[in-house]
Amino acid sequence: xxxxxxxxxxxxxxxxxxxxxxxxxxxxxxxxxxxxxxxxxxxxxxxxxxxxxxxxxxxxxxxxxxxxxxxxxxxxxxxxxxxxxxxxxxxxxxxxxxxxxxxxxxxxxxxxxxxxxxxxxxxxxxxxxxxxxxxxxxxxxxxxxxxxxxxxxxxxxxxxxxxxxxxxxxxxxxxxxxxxxxxxxxxxxxxxxxxxxxxxxxxxxxxxxxxxxxxxxxxxxxxxxxxxxxxxxxxxxxxxxxxxxxxxxxxxxxxxxxxxxxxxxxxxxxxxxxxxxxxxxxxxxxxxxxxxxxxxxxxxxxxxxxxxxxxxxxxxxxxxxxxxxxxxxxxxxxxxxxxxxxxxxxx
Amino acid sequence: xxxxxxxxxxxxxxxxxxxxxxxxxxxxxxxxxxxxxxxxxxxxxxxxxxxxxxxxxxxxxxxxxxxxxxxxxxxxxxxxxxxxxxxxxxxxxxxxxxxxxxxxxxxxxxxxxxxxxxxxxxxxxxxxxxxxxxxxxxxxxxxxxxxxxxxxxxxxxxxxxxxxxxxxxxxxxxxxxxxxxxxxxxxxxxxxxxxxxxxxxxxxxxxxxxxxxxxxxxxxxxxxxxxxxxxxxxxxxxxxxxxxxxxxxxxxxxxxxxxxxxxxxxxxxxxxxxxxxxxxxxxxxxxxxxxxxxxxxxxxxxxxxxxxxxxxxxxxxxxxxxxxxxxxxxxxxxxxxxxxxxxxxxx
Numbered sequence: 001x002x003x004x005x006x007x008x009x010x011x012x013x014x015x016x017x018x019x020x021x022x023x024x025x026x027x028x029x030x031x032x033x034x035x036x037x038x039x040x041x042x043x044x045x046x047x048x049x050x051x052x053x054x055x056x057x058x059x060x061x062x063x064x065x066x067x068x069x070x071x072x073x074x075x076x077x078x079x080x081x082x083x084x085x086x087x088x089x090x091x092x093x094x095x096x097x098x099x100x101x102x103x104x105x106x107x108x109x110x111x112x113x114x115x116x117x118x119x120x121x122x123x124x125x126x127x128x129x130x131x132x133x134x135x136x137x138x139x140x141x142x143x144x145x146x147x148x149x150x151x152x153x154x155x156x157x158x159x160x161x162x163x164x165x166x167x168x169x170x171x172x173x174x175x176x177x178x179x180x181x182x183x184x185x186x187x188x189x190x191x192x193x194x195x196x197x198x199x200x201x202x203x204x205x206x207x208x209x210x211x212x213x214x215x216x217x218x219x220x221x222x223x224x225x226x227x228x229x230x231x232x233x234x235x236x237x238x239x240x241x242x243x244x245x246x247x248x249x250x251x252x253x254x255x256x257x258x259x260x261x262x263x264x265x266x267x268x269x270x271x272x273x274x275x276x277x278x279x280x281x282x283x284x285x286x287x288x289x290x291x292x293x294x295x296x297x298x299x300x301x302x303x304x305x306x307x308x309x310x311x312x313x314x315x316x317x318x319x320x321x322x323x324x325x326x327x328x329x330x331x332x333x334x335x336x337x338x339x340x341x342x343x344x345x346x347x
Numbered sequence: 348x349x350x351x352x353x354x355x356x357x358x359x360x361x362x363x364x365x366x367x368x369x370x371x372x373x374x375x376x377x378x379x380x381x382x383x384x385x386x387x388x389x390x391x392x393x394x395x396x397x398x399x400x401x402x403x404x405x406x407x408x409x410x411x412x413x414x415x416x417x418x419x420x421x422x423x424x425x426x427x428x429x430x431x432x433x434x435x436x437x438x439x440x441x442x443x444x445x446x447x448x449x450x451x452x453x454x455x456x457x458x459x460x461x462x463x464x465x466x467x468x469x470x471x472x473x474x475x476x477x478x479x480x481x482x483x484x485x486x487x488x489x490x491x492x493x494x495x496x497x498x499x500x501x502x503x504x505x506x507x508x509x510x511x512x513x514x515x516x517x518x519x520x521x522x523x524x525x526x527x528x529x530x531x532x533x534x535x536x537x538x539x540x541x542x543x544x545x546x547x548x549x550x551x552x553x554x555x556x557x558x559x560x561x562x563x564x565x566x567x568x569x570x571x572x573x574x575x576x577x578x579x580x581x582x583x584x585x586x587x588x589x590x591x592x593x594x595x596x597x598x599x600x601x602x603x604x605x606x607x608x609x610x611x612x613x614x615x616x617x618x619x620x621x622x623x624x625x626x627x628x629x630x631x632x633x634x635x636x637x638x639x640x641x642x643x644x645x646x647x648x649x650x651x652x653x654x655x656x657x658x659x660x661x662x663x664x665x666x667x668x669x670x671x672x673x674x675x676x677x678x679x680x681x682x683x684x685x686x687x688x689x690x691x692x693x694x
Binding site for chain 1: 418420481482483493496497528530531533535537538539541560561562563564565566574576577578580581582583584585586587588589590591592593595596597600601603607610611613614617618620621624625
């Protein structure tokens, strides 16, 4: 199945200098994929010059006249910049010219515009941002990571359902286990919203394992970890900061003296394997779940390798028909689950 | 200045088998310190047997007939177990027989009983749990870490003040920098409570640096990081989980083959130095700030080395007269700051 990605060339801290080489590297590896790059004319010309004829019709360009900045408000991006590279790329998906949108741009703007243009799946109020994190057992999916900063218990229930459906589709696991991120495993723990979400999840028919704590994320206790966007963002960013600090410390210890540096050379394969295994760039590319099309958000500070990973993630989601499968599962889930109230989506 | 610690022998996942040796190791190092160990008679007898005459009057025991379990509710511990080791140890501080209480027991019960018995400082509504975390630049203080799961903006302001006063006293920094943990550095980011807390902190006269993100904790961007107890607990536990996973991965890489194991032997000093530098046990011992006496909470799963670190932390807090200094600073801060509303403490 051919897959076409609409790529926002201008998004992220670096824009075209990172996104353009990532697009080329991606197209070299995924020979069944096409990319429509959307950006300012200069950036498109540079990309065309860089790629030459290498990809033929698999790489095309589409001009936009504006760029959404990283700290712009959703309202300004949505109403004030109708010809932004982000908006135009999302429109291409809406019009059926592309199967998915990938951007390293402003998260709020991406979510706001995607929700407005692409709409949510029936039964979903608020899309969520889901990412994969490595664990001791493999990997786990965490959502929400920042799309929703004020969540009610019903929202957390929907995140649980969407997360379970996402894992069921992507990993072919019929009943993924779901945990609710909390400050203790006992049911009485947490704030009012989280306790109520626990009740809803217990009654949901999902394979709900109750509360999990922060360390359970990396232990891989459950396939899905549910939290509100504020907490999820803090947990993710804190992890990034800690990983960077530990990497710096490790580098320090192996460069303290000439003998240590020699050792680092000898230990290079082990240290390199360790570094690759924990390289957060490999996990770049968070899915906006709950929309009627695939939208993938790259980290704003992604380098070309990390952005390429986000492109592969979008490709996989389209190729495995994740949206159809989530939609079907949510529909059948809603039918089978009398007690769960599904509020109409924004469709 | 002689310092006497009341130690809850029964608290934590392990109880006396961990706490008793920690007390002995602590007393060997801090020759100006005394300990009153509080516990069930059998545990006290075992400790007395273990210590023999080594510490003379520096080690005494005080019996209790009950133990607060790790998952007991605050209400049950507070009203139903008036002769628990935790309660009796806190009473010793109240009665002036000890200067500080240290426990690895139930956090909620420790906070609830300490607040009820010891009272809060004037001007403080809710005590907070503050811990030290290592950073790229040294270390930083984070609060709250789980004492308060539903915080208003005023609470976050008070945490900022208490954290700043704690660092000012412990580190002799006149104007510690304070950051508010949020999902972006822009003032518009975050939920309603956090945005309002940002306004209060900006008007507080503290050395407030605005919002910080999760990765700023380990970058050491500010001396103090303020957050509500739910978020702080998740950030801390997530960090623990990640650190454990990375340690496991590193061990894996250095034990894949005989040659790798040989390398690990050669690299042992570097790996050991790295391990010690990031050993979370060294940071064990969170301070309950805002009370009228020093109370230190050890991690429930602490081993003897970690628990000993918590004892040293309590000793330092008493020896540097942290409570007086926080109290004085809060009083002078309250006088100088007309716009900040101080609600009466529970004293």
